[in-house]
Amino acid sequence: MIEMIQVNHQFVIGKKGRERIVPVLHEIDLQVKEGEIVAIVGRSGSGKSTLLNLMSGYIRPTAGAIRVAGRDVTGLSEGDWADFRLAHLGFMFQSFQLIPSMTAFENAELPLVLKGMGIAERKKRVMALLNQVGVAEYAGHYPGELSGGQQQRVSVARALMLNPPIVLADEPTGSLDSDNERQLLSLIRELNRELGITFVLITHDEQVAATAHRTIALKDGYLLNAPGKGGASSYEIQ
Numbered sequence: 001m002i003e004m005i006q007v008n009h010q011f012v013i014g015k016k017g018r019e020r021i022v023p024v025l026h027e028i029d030l031q032v033k034e035g036e037i038v039a040i041v042g043r044s045g046s047g048k049s050t051l052l053n054l055m056s057g058y059i060r061p062t063a064g065a066i067r068v069a070g071r072d073v074t075g076l077s078e079g080d081w082a083d084f085r086l087a088h089l090g091f092m093f094q095s096f097q098l099i100p101s102m103t104a105f106e107n108a109e110l111p112l113v114l115k116g117m118g119i120a121e122r123k124k125r126v127m128a129l130l131n132q133v134g135v136a137e138y139a140g141h142y143p144g145e146l147s148g149g150q151q152q153r154v155s156v157a158r159a160l161m162l163n164p165p166i167v168l169a170d171e172p173t174g175s176l177d178s179d180n181e182r183q184l185l186s187l188i189r190e191l192n193r194e195l196g197i198t199f200v201l202i203t204h205d206e207q208v209a210a211t212a213h214r215t216i217a218l219k220d221g222y223l224l225n226a227p228g229k230g231g232a233s234s235y236e237i238q
């Protein structure tokens with residue numbers, strides 16, 4: 001479902017003529033299978049977000065190849081990546097990333113608007129999903145009128161709006177209290193079990209890692225679980 005082959009990534013920083021190269025990911029070989037929940041763990045700065053950004057096409061690898069949902073996405077243009085993302089990927093973030101001036105309904109509806117779906121069909125789909133994640137009664141509320149847990153549910157509904165086979169999540173429970181965290185994790189398990197959605201979750205949280213079928217650990221830009229790279233026992237969740 002997601003495959004990285006010998007992926008390296010380095011950032012180039014600094015002004016023209018005085019550039020500096022920052023190597024961040026090295027020789028990444030990984031596979032996420034269809035229907036898996038995979039947690040990515042590692043200390044701050046180990047390269048977790050960079051790895052997720054490569055899977056999302058927001059940055060391009062310096063070397064190596066990436067396949068997502070059966071397609072070689074390594075050389076996709078910006079425009080092709082935008083279409084590909086809409087069709088295959090859903091996103092969840094620690095900060096929820098809801099637009100404050102739009103209601104819960106309008107926030108959740110956005111992917112359908114981008115897709116060009118008609119208003120009647122949009123309304124049906126949005127209300128069905130808000131209902132599924134338990135916030136239908138707040139459809140007319142603005143994000144500022146919702147609790148953190150309710151905002152995250154709206155963002156989950158938005159992530160699932162176009163039935164993505166893969167959801168990529170960056171610290172999805174990072175802003176939630178333990179009750180809301182438990183509920184979100186059980187929703188993720190349910191979506192995985194019932195709809196077969198593949199999840200890749202970046203986390204510092206042991207509860208989230210325990211929800212995953214498998215954990216991928218990064219240390220200083222290297223994959224620890226890779227054969228010959230030390231094994232999963234040599235990481236700590238920070």
Ligand SMILES: Nc1ncnc2c1ncn2[C@@H]1O[C@H](COP(=O)(O)OP(=O)(O)OP(=O)(O)O)[C@@H](O)[C@H]1O
Pocket residue numbers: 011012013022024042043044045046047048049050051
């Ligand atoms: N746009 C960028 N330009 C230059 N360096 C960057 C850029 N983005 C990230 N880095 C560097 O790459 C390294 C890995 O960053 P990344 O955000 O992937 O780590 P992380 O494991 O997600 O960290 P955290 O847990 O703190 O979010 C860090 O040293 C960071 O400073």
